[in-house]
Amino acid sequence: MDIPRRQFDTLIIGAGGGGLRAALQLSQADARVAVVSKVFPTRSHTVAAQGGVNAALANVRPDNWHWHMFDTVKGSDYLGDQDAIEYMCRAAPKAVYELEHFGVPFSRLEDGRIYQRQFGGQSMNFGGEQAARTCAAADRTGHAILQSLYQQNIRAKTHFFDEYFAIDLLNHQDGSFLGALVLNIATGEKLVIEAKTTLLATGGAGQIFRNNTNALINTGDGMAMALRAGVPLQDMEFFQFHPTGIAGKGMLLSEGARGEGGYLINCDGERFMERYAPQAKDLASRDVVSRAITTEVREGRGCGPDKDHVLLTLEHIDSAVVRKRLPAIRDLALTFANVDICDAPVPVFPTAHYTMGGIPTNRFGEVVAPIEHGPEENVPGLYAAGECACVSVHGGNRLGGNSLLDIIVFGRAAGNQIIEFLGENRYHKPLQDDRIEPALQRLERWNNRGEGESVAALRKELTKTMEEHCGVFRTEEVLGEGVSKVHALQQRMPDARIRDHSQVFNTARIEALELENLMDVAMATIMSAHKRQESRGAHSRSDFPERDDVHWLRHSLYHKASNTVDYKPVRMKPLTVDTFPPKPRTY
Amino acid sequence: MQFSIYRYNPDTDEQPRMQTFELADGELDREVMLLDALLALKTQDETLSFRRSCGEGVCGSDGMNVNGTNRLACITPLFSLKSPVVINPMPGLPVIRDLVVDMEQFYHQYRAVKPYLINNDPEPEVEYLQSPGERDRLDGLYECILCGCCSTSCPSFWWNPDKFLGPAALLQSWRFLADSRDQATDERLAGLDGPFRLFRCHTIMNCVEVCPKGLNPTRAIGRIKELMVKRSV
Numbered sequence: 134m135d136i137p138r139r140q141f142d143t144l145i146i147g148a149g150g151g152g153l154r155a156a157l158q159l160s161q162a163d164a165r166v167a168v169v170s171k172v173f174p175t176r177s178h179t180v181a182a183q184g185g186v187n188a189a190l191a192n193v194r195p196d197n198w199h200w201h202m203f204d205t206v207k208g209s210d211y212l213g214d215q216d217a218i219e220y221m222c223r224a225a226p227k228a229v230y231e232l233e234h235f236g237v238p239f240s241r242l243e244d245g246r247i248y249q250r251q252f253g254g255q256s257m258n259f260g261g262e263q264a265a266r267t268c269a270a271a272d273r274t275g276h277a278i279l280q281s282l283y284q285q286n287i288r289a290k291t292h293f294f295d296e297y298f299a300i301d302l303l304n305h306q307d308g309s310f311l312g313a314l315v316l317n318i319a320t321g322e323k324l325v326i327e328a329k330t331t332l333l334a335t336g337g338a339g340q341i342f343r344n345n346t347n348a349l350i351n352t353g354d355g356m357a358m359a360l361r362a363g364v365p366l367q368d369m370e371f372f373q374f375h376p377t378g379i380a381g382k383g384m385l386l387s388e389g390a391r392g393e394g395g396y397l398i399n400c401d402g403e404r405f406m407e408r409y410a411p412q413a414k415d416l417a418s419r420d421v422v423s424r425a426i427t428t429e430v431r432e433g434r435g436c437g438p439d440k441d442h443v444l445l446t447l448e449h450i451d452s453a454v455v456r457k458r459l460p461a462i463r464d465l466a467l468t469f470a471n472v473d474i475c476d477a478p479v480p481v482f483p484t485a486h487y488t489m490g491g492i493p494t495n496r497f498g499e500v501v502a503p504i505e506h507g508p509e510e511n512v513p514g515l516y517a518a519g520e521c522a523c524v525s526v527h528g529g530n531r532l533g534g535n536s537l538l539d540i541i542v543f544g545r546a547a548g549n550q551i552i553e554f555l556g557e558n559r560y561h562k563p564l565q566d567d568r569i570e571p572a573l574q575r576l577e578r579w580n581n582r583g584e585g586e587s588v589a590a591l592r593k594e595l596t597k598t599m600e601e602h603c604g605v606f607r608t609e610e611v612l613g614e615g616v617s618k619v620h621a622l623q624q625r626m627p628d629a630r631i632r633d634h635s636q637v638f639n640t641a642r643i644e645a646l647e648l649e650n651l652m653d654v655a656m657a658t659i660m661s662a663h664k665r666q667e668s669r670g671a672h673s674r675s676d677f678p679e680r681d682d683v684h685w686l687r688h689s690l691y692h693k694a695s696n697t698v699d700y701k702p703v704r705m706k707p708l709t710v711d712t713f714p715p716k717p718r719t720y
Numbered sequence: 721m722q723f724s725i726y727r728y729n730p731d732t733d734e735q736p737r738m739q740t741f742e743l744a745d746g747e748l749d750r751e752v753m754l755l756d757a758l759l760a761l762k763t764q765d766e767t768l769s770f771r772r773s774c775g776e777g778v779c780g781s782d783g784m785n786v787n788g789t790n791r792l793a794c795i796t797p798l799f800s801l802k803s804p805v806v807i808n809p810m811p812g813l814p815v816i817r818d819l820v821v822d823m824e825q826f827y828h829q830y831r832a833v834k835p836y837l838i839n840n841d842p843e844p845e846v847e848y849l850q851s852p853g854e855r856d857r858l859d860g861l862y863e864c865i866l867c868g869c870c871s872t873s874c875p876s877f878w879w880n881p882d883k884f885l886g887p888a889a890l891l892q893s894w895r896f897l898a899d900s901r902d903q904a905t906d907e908r909l910a911g912l913d914g915p916f917r918l919f920r921c922h923t924i925m926n927c928v929e930v931c932p933k934g935l936n937p938t939r940a941i942g943r944i945k946e947l948m949v950k951r952s953v
Binding site: 172173175176177178180181229230233234235236238239240241242243244245246247270273276277280281284285287288319348349350384461464465468469471587588589590631632633635636637638639640641644 | 729730731732751762763766767769770771772773774775776777778779780781795816817818820822823827831834835836837839843844845846847848849850851852854855858862863865866896899901
């Protein structure tokens with residue numbers, strides 16, 4: 134086999150905030166790190182995060198990590214693992230200060246400390262008054278963090294493979310992971326990157342839905358690679374619909390808009406969230422607000438000629454504050470909705486946004502799966518962090534401001550865990566040529582010529598199916614039909630063909646490989662949703678409207694080979710404090 | 721609507737050529753962006769290659785030259801453009817294929833300005849303090865998305881892409897010089913000395929005109945020059 138090989142201590146797939154934070158930790162510890170990304174690092178989707186990152190700094194109002202932990206557990210609808218949540222909330226202040234030291238241009242308070250805004254699902258004193266916990270760089274926090282992390286990696290001389298696409302993971306007969314086969318997009322050349330450890334940090338899979346807030350690159354590549362390598366995906370039925378995507382378009386308008394005082398109204402001009410969440414109102418958790426909007430529209434109180442959306446209004450806020458704190462979403466609304474949020478309300482509707490589920494890991498970023506001894510055995514050499522992973526800190530519903538926190542805390546934790554592994558494992562395990570064969574075939578299958586279905590058409594059908602069958606409100610019948618449809622689409626994949634067989638920057642081939650990933654992740658999502666007969670967090674079953682802790686306080690695990698879902702317990706025991714037992718969840 | 725798009729694939733083409741495409745009027749609604757049109761054209765001919773990702777002007781992937789001006793396709797309203805829409809790769813950089821340019825030269829100059837915070841004090845346990853006024857100086861600087869629209873519209877960069885840092889990199893340089901937390905002012909200014917790196921800017925201001933984020937690299941370059949003068953007297 135004449136594919137060139139290169140050896141590194143660690144291969145990181147994905148150069149968003151999670152991958153870059155881990156890379157920095159490793160480079161600073163003198164590990165040899167290869168970061169593979171299908172786009173130039175600063176184009177990763179972390180760039181689009183707007184509102185901020187949660188940490189109990191108490192710069193604006195009293196706060197502590199334990200209140201943050203309570204909000205996160207409650208926000209997760211008690212499906213989050215409490216050990217991981219405690220770890221994240223405790224680590225948050227330090228992680229944010231580190232970012233500030235890396236150069237992130239956070240907005241500031243008069244006394245020079247980091248500005249913090251109100252965000253949904255936040256409280257002081259375990260469910261009391263609204264907290265202000267979200268550290269913000271205006272409404273471009275993700276951009277600011279991603280730029281600073283990339284810049285620090287330049288300083289640390291991390292090795293980047295920009296515009297390389299990961300085809301599949303490579304492993305040893307003994308089950309340990311040894312790197313990946315990657316494709317240089319610009320030249321079409323294949324490369325085997327051998328690594329003692331591999332970290333997946335490939336982000337979410339919002340592109341399984343037709344209307345979404347995500348970048349076109351968010352195709353669940355790492356999740357699908359894990360599935361094909363025999364690792365299950367956890368809690369995939371929990372997909373977050375963000376309440377305020379621009380209606381019909383999908384661009385995200387940050388929760389920061391409501392955090393700064395904006396609110397939602399229906400066609401009667403009623404501030405309807407007061408009915409659904411009397412205390413938190415517009416700053417209830419995202420699943421609650423998204424259901425409320427959907428219900429308003431279904432019951433005929435939507436706005437516009439088709440009564441198909443509601444309005445987000447900020448006109449009552451001093452326009453100087455809007456310009457200062459929300460400049461980017463003002464731009465977005467101007468560009469995509471022709472509305473100046475200082476003068477008029479914006480049409481919004483819940484839009485597919487965030488993959489709460491993903492590759493199961495523990496709080497050290499190690500991938501865990503049922504192998505022989507119980508459901509949480511380490512998969513040797515394989516790590517995951519960020520949206521592609523499921524630690525699980527978000528459980529059934531993620532709080533705004535916790536995703537940027539997730540990537541920096543667990544990117545860092547995974548980096549540290551890998552450093553420890555490298556100290557004990559000094560040499561590469563041999564990677565035999567035949568172990569590369571399946572990955573090669575996955576790539577070369579697209580060299581087949583002739584007539585066949587188009588990738589674009591299949592993708593369109595898939596995303597439409599997911600939108601119609603796996604949306605905000607779900608039922609047995611609609612989901613079951615959706616599973617059959619996705620299955621039928623999967624059956625058609627072998628007949629798909631591309632017409633571009635060039636080696637040079639062949640984006641048609643990349644899109645074909647991405648479609649395969651989308652198919653696998655969509656099936657994991659809708660299968661898991663079909664099986665879960667209760668309503669919890671973002672998974673809302675009209676036929677099972679209540680949360681059922683007796684039968685369903687457990688994590689789903691979807692396996693690709695058998696196309697089945699099994700379950701494992703939630704880790705209810707925190708590290709040092711008492712468990713937050715499940716309670717009715719009201720806002 | 722008609723499109724005339726630059727096509728070149730080194731695998732199969734000896735010469736670049738312009739290819740005509742057409743989209744029926746009913747195919748796209750009035751509010752779409754140029755990127756939506758390109759995605760629709762790609763379903764007609766999937767060999768058409770271009771970069772794209774976020775679709776909302778924040779990732780900086782889809783810089784291209786549209787009717788003679790560098791812009792981001794995803795935030796350019798299609799019906800604001802004159803038909804036929806003439807689309808070329810961003811000028812001055814080697815073309816990899818179609819609208820995809822090799823940006824290595826551009827990234828090299830970005831890295832050359834040490835685009836990271838340098839502060840040699842012992843790290844505090846909390847944040848470095850920075851007043852709102854000091855923080856305001858970073859507005860209009862930190863927002864750069866490295867799309868390359870500015871540097872590839874700059875004649876000085878076209879002529880000396882290896883020696884002149886270009887507007888994007890210089891904007892970044894000023895972003896750190898202007899940061900109250902950064903302590904490497906002397907080192908940064910020394911790195912900009914000489915006839916080319918900074919001083920090839922002839923204030924043509926194409927960069928200001930094309931920046932999709934409304935930033936002003938020419939002003940940043942002016943500030944660097946002022947600071948240099950101030951430090952030398």
